[in-house]
Amino acid sequence: MNDRISVVWNITRLCPFACSFCCVSAVHVKNFQQISPNNDDTPVLAGELSFRCQVDIVDQMDADDFRIDFSGGDVLINPRNIDLVLYTSAKFGSDNVSLSIPGTFLTNWVLDRLLGKVSDIEITLDNLPSVKDDSRPLGYPKIATESLKRLVEHGFRVGVQTVLKQENMNANTLEGLHHLLVNIGVQKWSLLKFFPVGRYFQRSHYVPSDKTYQETVEFIQGLTVNSPVKVHFQYLMPQCEKHDFRCRAVSRSIGILPSGKVNACFWALNRRGEPLSDFLLGKLPEENIYDVLKSEKAEHWRCQQRIVNNCELFERMEVK
Numbered sequence: 001m002n003d004r005i006s007v008v009w010n011i012t013r014l015c016p017f018a019c020s021f022c023c024v025s026a027v028h029v030k031n032f033q034q035i036s037p038n039n040d041d042t043p044v045l046a047g048e049l050s051f052r053c054q055v056d057i058v059d060q061m062d063a064d065d066f067r068i069d070f071s072g073g074d075v076l077i078n079p080r081n082i083d084l085v086l087y088t089s090a091k092f093g094s095d096n097v098s099l100s101i102p103g104t105f106l107t108n109w110v111l112d113r114l115l116g117k118v119s120d121i122e123i124t125l126d127n128l129p130s131v132k133d134d135s136r137p138l139g140y141p142k143i144a145t146e147s148l149k150r151l152v153e154h155g156f157r158v159g160v161q162t163v164l165k166q167e168n169m170n171a172n173t174l175e176g177l178h179h180l181l182v183n184i185g186v187q188k189w190s191l192l193k194f195f196p197v198g199r200y201f202q203r204s205h206y207v208p209s210d211k212t213y214q215e216t217v218e219f220i221q222g223l224t225v226n227s228p229v230k231v232h233f234q235y236l237m238p239q240c241e242k243h244d245f246r247c248r249a250v251s252r253s254i255g256i257l258p259s260g261k262v263n264a265c266f267w268a269l270n271r272r273g274e275p276l277s278d279f280l281l282g283k284l285p286e287e288n289i290y291d292v293l294k295s296e297k298a299e300h301w302r303c304q305q306r307i308v309n310n311c312e313l314f315e316r317m318e319v320k
């Protein structure tokens with residue numbers, strides 16, 4: 001392989017939040033309780049992988065071939081997941097391991113274990129702590145903001161992911177968010193498109209139009225022209241420069257789900273957080289990752305990169 005394949009590995013669907021638009025249809029754990037791993041290594045949630053199986057997957061991967069973003073659910077809800085992050089980091093190098101988390105369970109013990117072992121940590125913040133955002137549970141932005149501060153203070157490279165959707169695509173919110181990120185010392189701001197998947201499966205009318213996205217991109221570009229925060233627009237986002245994109249499924253990235261299923265595109269999830277059938281490539285660790293990536297189905301997706309401006313997923317969802 002030449003370039004590393006980016007893997008978004010959702011290691012669990014367990015999460016202390018229940019966001020209404022959650023793309024993985026996370027399984028809600030009440031009262032912000034952390035989960036204790038079972039002594040016999042059986043998965044805490046039926047259908048998810050045991051730690052041993054997760055390690056087997058990492059062992060299958062050559063250290064030069066992959067870059068892994070651990071996501072969920074909430075990675076930190078189960079302390080055992082941190083062992084997997086550290087194991088992966090020791091093999092791939094800290095530059096090739098990152099975390100996307102909601103910001104809960106960041107104790108000093110966790111921060112000390114992770115420091116120097118991951119390239120960066122990204123936390124989602126879609127709205128200002130003072131605003132009630134219907135797509136997030138009450139209290140979410142406050143927890144995320146406090147966690148961002150703690151991560152910066154601890155010396156992590158910190159990013160914020162913001163899903164651009166109706167609730168936050170206005171000047172006041174975006175200016176307020178940018179101001180907040182600058183004050184906290186966040187280094188990167190990733191702007192994501194909204195996907196009608198998971199809990200919002202096929203609710204395509206909720207996706208803002210390309211024109212609205214384009215205007216918002218232009219607004220953010222103006223807002224951040226001299227900003228210390230590095231701004232990154234997701235490749236599917238309509239941009240103001242002449243824009244074309246190519247499908248990245250398999251050619252550049254894949255998803256691994258809590259069950260070990262391999263998804264050609266990590267966004268292609270149905271209401272239950274399962275891969276859409278055409279996108280399902282195989283299941284690890286029973287199958288070997290290299291065999292999965294050599295399969296005919298994988299080759300089909302790899303070829304999609306040749307077609308400009310074609311997202312099969314959005315087409316199926318009839319997103320205009």
Ligand SMILES: C[S@@+](CC[C@H](N)C(=O)[O-])C[C@H]1O[C@@H](n2cnc3c(N)ncnc32)[C@H](O)[C@@H]1O
Nearest residue numbers: 021022023072073100101102124161163194195
């Ligand atoms: C599934 S979450 C997992 C990490 C963590 N639980 C969180 O929410 O940040 C990964 C990213 O996907 C975003 N996300 C969730 N549902 C989405 C959707 N329907 N469309 C686009 N992004 C979504 C989250 O906001 C977050 O930035």
Ligand code: SF4
Nearest residue numbers: 015019022026073102
């Ligand atoms: S979007 Fe993230 S924080 Fe919200 S329920 Fe889903 S996994 Fe949990």
